[in-house]
Amino acid sequence: MVGGMCDYGIARPGGRFRGSYARAMFSDLPIPVIVAPMAGGPSTPELVAAAANAGAFGFLAGGMLTPEKLVDQIGRTRRLTDGPFGVNLFVPRERVARDMSDYRDRMRSEGQRYGAEPGCAVWDDDNYPAKLDAVVASRIPVVSFTFQMPSATDIARVKKAGSSVVITVATPEEGCQAAALGADAICVQGCDAGGHRGTFTDTGADAAGGELYGVLAALRSLHAELDIPVIAAGGVVNGADVAAVLAAGAVAAQMGSAFLRATESGTSPVYRDALARAGRGTRFTRAFTGRPARGLVNRFISEHSAHAPVAYPQLHHMTKPIRAAATEAGDPEAMSLWAGRTYQLAEEKPAAEIIESLAKQARDALDVARDRL
Template identity: 65%
Template sequence: MFDSLRVPVIVAPMAGGPSTPELVAAAGRAGAFGYLAGGYLTAANLAEQIAAVRRLSDGVFGVNLFVPGIRSTVDLSAYVERMNREAARFDTRPGEPRWDDDGYSAKLDLLVESRVPVVSFTFGLPAESDVERLHEVGTTVVVTVTSPDEARQAAEVGADALCVQGFEAGGHRSLFTDDPDDPCGGPLYGLLAALRLVSSVTDLPLVAAGGIVHGADVAAVLTAGAVAVQSGTAFLQADEAGTNATHRRALAEGGRLTEFTRAFSGRPARGLVNRFLREHSDHAPAAYPQLHRLTKPVRAASSQAGDPEAMSLWAGQTYALARTGPAAEIIDTLWNEAREALTRVTKRFA
């Protein structure tokens, strides 16, 4: 599938707004590939986005789903009280810290019915029966993994390809199991190390994700055995992205480090360091999506107020080097830089 792309660049699914039908379609028209982010959408909303992509482009595209996790029973009362104080800053109220499965079954039914070309899974392992349903309608199944053990499990349920996520990546870690005693949720592997370790346990095609914002990065991971690269941070400031204005401004200003935190959602995710992250990370329990629901009104109010200090500013470690402009120009630049890097290195071996 991905080894047939004219440009082996995949625009990552970015839930919560940045992924749009326009961004996915632009990637397809540029000879690359894009994912819609099914996370946080209802099945009806997702159906509308799928239809929009098909109106805008006849290119191949994909949809990403969040695999439901185990309901946490941790006591959230102390964190709820912290969020009551945060919400008061913005004259709003926290959300209800409820668990749900993100409408997983309804969205999976939709993707089977719609015969979406590629479906990827994040946050866990899809059931083998879910993979079989997608295969029956000709869908390619991709599972996002962070370790060789997860790669083995994904291969066993019938995945066609793996997206290997290094710790450099922005946004949520795609851990199958979130260890509540580990602030990062589990073992950390850099992208090149993860590619090498995963390729030692499976022959499945590998897509590389984590910190890729320059064509030399593309060349490096293709040389290391990946069939394509996947990047979200490189496209957060694309014209077609739905990234909100406050987030865009923080990315453009730069100067912030990135760190993992559970403070916003209850799962480890990499974002720009701000006041909320500093003050609440050490107190946030491993409870997703309860914390995501709880903090949502605060994050929305912070964004609306133009205040970047109480919203989730997801971004990879190399965010400061990401570009602005049309997605097609970003893709073309990445590919031209990759070819230049490969040519330069090839001369060293002559």
Template identity: 50%
Template structure:
């Protein structure tokens, strides 16, 4: 499997806000591969997002979905976490959310993808069942699975995947580990080296924000690179104002891997909430639903100390230029 674009660059699907049809179209127009982020969307909204993207570009596009996981292993721990967060909720004038499990409309979204005429479906948080992959491939859809180690890659290959998104520990946002309790500490270069033995094409992601980063990943065996953090402050992204300011103003000194926001390990800027609650219990999406009203209230108030501000380790290279310019800069000489 190769990326069907002039440049070996893929736009990361950044669910929950930053990804937009305009971003996917701008990336595609610059010669790279655009993605629609299907996570958190209802099946009907996903179809609308695809229609809007198709109205903006006729280039090949992809869609990313979250593979449903198991219910939280320790509901009592989530209850105790809620009690810790209650004073903050009162301070923000918000109610804590219900820590509920759901499958994010997974099966209905698969139905959408089968009939949508997309080029690629990518998956994170696990590997879809072989029959789902076979159904998508029968509809002409290529399937790639986010993996972080060779064991996950072997599972995905055995299920019929066409390739991998190999995610290093440098990546911003959620870690794609199949086991949500396992924190990924493997750098991208090491992950590419070990997963190459499985023998399927690899798209590299994690900390790639410059042309040098992209060249290093391709030289390490990737067929393409996936960029997300580099696109967060483009005008086409739906990144919130406090999120943009925190990135561009260097409000926080570093990034941190934390479970504070969603109950799944994820990398973001080291704001007070991420740091103070890094020991939050596991349980996705229960913790995500619990903290979501707090994050929304803080964002609405322009307060960057509470929301998740996903960012990879290369975040200090972020600029506020248009998406096409970012793609061309990273794709220089590839």
């Protein structure tokens, strides 16, 4: 773009178009809505299949699953729908040694509330190689990657299997890097998104992980520069938001919080109740996992955020037993209640009805804009 941000030889005008399959898939969706991958339980085969059957698209969340469970979810989804769907994988970062003794002491005190001991603060690769093998063998139509860019070798393997590659980014600069590496499409995640940030860095004094971009600012920058499809995510919760990102150049809108309360989601009853009450604000925190994520403000976030080191996935493993015990006790104050900034607008009903409502809201919003202009 002007100023040289995307100085990778892939400028839009006259460039070779590499995302034709991805563009065709997403452009041909009857309803340009993508159900985001939501790791930790909310994403289910039933939710992904319901999206596909309603004319939208959905991603299974491969993060935090064992390879065997991922293969099982792929099979279950295929038994529930003939439509295409995707799988999202977390790309591991290099292991970095961290002193977590002080935080472990805090978690011991926290765990005493629920009769739980902190877990072992171990680093692992989330079984990434085995799960990549699984999606390649399963020939998933679209494979998306989050937390880091996959290697060029991994991208080549996925493409050789006939799949499209989507890379999640949080800034225009990251989008340019992903496009240069060979992504077929970019998912740009604005800073209003719930859950873990898709940025390649997890540092930042505000626990947000680097410079923050709203979805429209990042989307417009990338759409003007890149000759591949751009998917918009982050703070997109109703049809008017869908209309806005489509008008700004997105090929589709990816939405997570909008489907947290869907009938088919795996969101726990305690989590659903916290979302339905809609009285909490949201903020970024590293307190649960060691990586910046936006969630509903609760006691755990308020008490521990300032003390949490940059240590993913070590903190995820350390706090997991405490979060599980809080869920079992029905106490939302020590649960990771990931949600986007506009989660209050989401509804509790079947996914197909949510998607139908989104489509109608988007059409109505475009009609209003057309009349206004």
